[in-house]
Amino acid sequence: MAQVLEFKLPDLGEGLTEAEIVRWLVSVGDVVAIDQPVVEVETAKAMVEVPCPYGGVVTARFGEEGTELPVGAPLLTVAVGAAAGPAAAPGPDADGSGAAASAVSSEYSGNVLVGYGTAGPAARRRRIHPRTPAVVQPTPTTTAGPTPTAPVTPVPVAAGSPGPVPVISPLVRKLARDQGLDLRRVPGSGPEGLILRADVERALADRDRPAPAAPAPAAAPAPAVAGERIPLRGVRGAVADKLSRSRAEIPDATCWVDADATALMETRAAMNAAGGPKISVLALLARICVHALSRFPELNSTVDTAAREIVRLPGVHLGFAAQTPRGLVVPVVRDAGSRTAESLAGEFGRLTESARQGTLTPADLTGGTFTLNNYGVFGVDGSTPIINHPEAAMLGVGRIIPKPWVHQGELAVRQVVQLSLTFDHRVCDGGTAGGFLRYVADCVEQPAVLLRTL
Known part of the structure; x- marks a missing residue:
């Protein structure tokens, strides 16, 4: 049986x-x-x-x-x-x-x-x-003889019928779900009624097309306006939970400074002109960041609230914020402190591409000890980052743009960037946080400072 x-x-x-x-x-x-x-x-x-x-x-x-x-x-x-x-x-x-x-x-x-x-x-x-x-345990039936096990021929699902709906890809299904479109009401134009992306886009355009205005009765009350409700699920829900927990548990503070990044940009141009894989600005900033953490280990830590202890972590696993079609994710570069700028650039590129394709594994998204947030790619100068719980700090980097700057006693146009550090005030005081940020700014302004440790 x-x-x-x-x-x-x-x-x-x-x-x-x-x-x-x-x-x-x-x-x-x-x-x-x-x-x-x-x-x-x-x-x-x-x-x-x-x-x-x-x-x-x-x-x-x-x-x-x-x-x-x-x-x-x-x-x-x-x-x-x-x-x-x-x-x-x-x-x-x-x-x-x-x-x-x-x-x-x-x-x-x-x-x-x-x-x-x-x-x-x-x-x-x-x-x-x-x-x-x-x-x-199954319930015995009175059916005589075995039931054939031949493959079932797929039958197209008619619009409005219950059961699974044949859709060409999960991305098309997600597009419909995000727009609140019921796929059972979408006629498919593909083979055997398969719903294509063009079918979903056509249905969305028909739905959003305004209907001809009709005169309303003079005495009819104005209809109530209801807002759109979007479930906090998946990546969006995970981000919401983590940020809410960070705000609720971590007493954070933020400090920021402007830095002259002209020498850093010139150094990057010289490195790339020498041949080999291209070095990104993010990779250079990451190299500076992990070096600064070796001098200020308080910021590469976490707080064990149950034991009331600060846990300083032995290695730097550097997270970086990446915007994807599914929302904000923070991939993690393992053992960032032992990597060269070239290795960091390669790993940033690999993880960014995986994030865009949606192929990051849970291991790629967990275990970070410090986060680097380059919000300058969105064309903004500054921000007050929210710490990626349970980490103790996050460094934010604004856009690098030409600005008036006093250089060697004279007014000049220089490449200027704003750096901001949000830190857990339980792990250190403002002096430590300010020392870390100032050291990062010094390395941005004078990359030769790093030569001491190479």
Whole structure:
């Protein structure tokens, strides 16, 4: 007799406790193999394909697309057993439907591979250990003979009908979700009714096109105006939680200074003119920053509130703010203190590209000890950064632009940048924070200062 096994949302690691269903990859009645991806979910860190740890026939799914589930919640049930055995009992799907089919013999073994980012051979992979699946005993049925296990031919979903909607890619589904568009009301123009990006954009344009004005009754009251509600989920929700916690727990203070970056820009130009990989301004600022942290280790620390202790960290893992289509993320450059400017530039480039493609892993986004925020790329001069909890400080860098400056006793046009430091006042006083910021500014103005330590 076949067994019906319940597969639950596994622990995705890195402290993640919930995930949102983005796209089901299987339907009730489909035959799945061991380690076959069955659902695509979005966590606070990345897009994740979750594979099923055993093979058989899908008898039920739990949760519609857009539903947020906690770790340990049921995802689906699979009938597992001898191929010639009796049919498994039908189980309820999210919309009340069910299916019965002969089970495919299989055993669960090994770890589950989970891909981060978009699916494909280039997707980055990591291993997770799902909980042992619960066994659900099936209810015997009176159906005579085994149910055929031939592949199910996909049927186009008509506009307005329940169940999964065929969409060409998760990005198109996300576009519709962000704009509040119900994909079940969008007719697909692709093969077998597949919804394309052009279909979604056409539906959005039709929806947003103003309707012809009609005269309202003179006595009719003015309709109430309701604002748009946007769920705080995924990356946006994680950012909101972290910033709120930072403001609630950390007594921060900010100091700032203007610096003449002309010599730094000339040094970068000379380095790049010498050949080899190009060195970015961010890489030079990072090199200055990690050197300053070696002189002021108080700022490379965290506070253990339970033990009432300041924990000074042995290495510098440098985070940097990166804006992506999914929101603000902070990738981390490991062991930044032991890297050259060329190595830092290469790692910044790799992580920035991964952030744009949505292929960063949770390991790429955690473990930072200090953050460098280059908000100058947005064309602004200054800011008061919010500390990336549980770190103790963040250095902000404004745009580098020509400004009047007194240089060697005379007024001149120089390349000027504003630097700001927000720090946890529990780990140090203003003198330490000011000393760190002043040293960074001195290195920006005179990069030769770093030669002492090379």
